[in-house]
Amino acid sequence: MMIKSYVIYGLAATLIVASWLGNIGYNRYYRLPEGRFLQHHIEAMDSLGIAFDLYYVANKGDKRTIQSIQAAGLPALAVYPVQVRQELNRQTIYAITCYYQSAAERTTAQPPLRLHAVTVTFNDGLTKEMEVGDIIVYRDRNPSLDSPVEFSSGGSSSDHSGYNSMRMTRPAALTATSSAWLGLLGKDFQFDVKRIINITDASGIHETEAAYPMKLAEGDSVITNYRFDFAGSDPLATHVFRLLLAHTFEEDGGRRLNDPIYASYEPVFTESQMKYFVRAQREERK
Numbered sequence: 001m002m003i004k005s006y007v008i009y010g011l012a013a014t015l016i017v018a019s020w021l022g023n024i025g026y027n028r029y030y031r032l033p034e035g036r037f038l039q040h041h042i043e044a045m046d047s048l049g050i051a052f053d054l055y056y057v058a059n060k061g062d063k064r065t066i067q068s069i070q071a072a073g074l075p076a077l078a079v080y081p082v083q084v085r086q087e088l089n090r091q092t093i094y095a096i097t098c099y100y101q102s103a104a105e106r107t108t109a110q111p112p113l114r115l116h117a118v119t120v121t122f123n124d125g126l127t128k129e130m131e132v133g134d135i136i137v138y139r140d141r142n143p144s145l146d147s148p149v150e151f152s153s154g155g156s157s158s159d160h161s162g163y164n165s166m167r168m169t170r171p172a173a174l175t176a177t178s179s180a181w182l183g184l185l186g187k188d189f190q191f192d193v194k195r196i197i198n199i200t201d202a203s204g205i206h207e208t209e210a211a212y213p214m215k216l217a218e219g220d221s222v223i224t225n226y227r228f229d230f231a232g233s234d235p236l237a238t239h240v241f242r243l244l245l246a247h248t249f250e251e252d253g254g255r256r257l258n259d260p261i262y263a264s265y266e267p268v269f270t271e272s273q274m275k276y277f278v279r280a281q282r283e284e285r286k
Helices: 002-029 182-188 271-285
Strands: 040-045 049-059 066-070 077-079 083-087 091-100 110-122 127-139 149-156 161-168 172-178 189-200 206-209 214-216 221-228 240-250 256-265
Touching: 040 049, 049 127, 049 240, 066 077, 066 091, 149 256, 161 256, 172 189, 182 189, 189 214, 189 240, 221 240, 221 256
Parallel strands: 040 127, 040 240
Antiparallel strands: 049 091, 066 110, 077 091, 083 091, 110 127, 149 161, 161 221, 172 214, 172 240, 189 206, 189 221, 240 256
């Protein structure tokens, strides 16, 4: 009888240890080897103010936090204190807002700056270069103080849609709207541009049109609506996007000016998407 009791206790202890080891293995399998940035596709300018946001993923309980970020070619870049963007079961996504402490020191336009990595310093003193994706910093697109348009209103919502309204201060033609990421996004990003004429007909309804070149008179408005529409299984759904939709206006005499609209997408991860993300990082490290 005593031998039987020892066998039962032994089996129970074995099961407990096996379960404990299994939990350790399971938790390790769904933990990142180390913190890392999400994949970014960003367009930005080097004018004074907010530069761009970066998103960093770390395991819960990771005591190492980002203190500063430096980028080659952007000496004035600094960061605001890190903020929690999203909490998941085993990981936390942090948002880091980067800004310029001073205006760019240049007198002429320069070619765009392309960044694929930044230098990160952590609270424990560790400094290392980390991949962030693809960031394009335009050094020739600062909004003109003599632009033929002025901002009226704009906004975005949690369904990844948004709008922008501009009012013409003098006549011009809208000849194009462009962004470096339109080709990559394809049907995952839709936008339309409409004109609202500053004259109403008898019914009080404004006329609209959406063809390029779009001839605009003083007082007319340009309305841009956009929406990011990713399928849940789309790999790009877990990437970060910031488009600079550049409206190109041409005035009489051929003078051209760009007026930018920002359209941003920050992913909200499901647990299954994060598990896939973690597995991909672990496979990458093998």
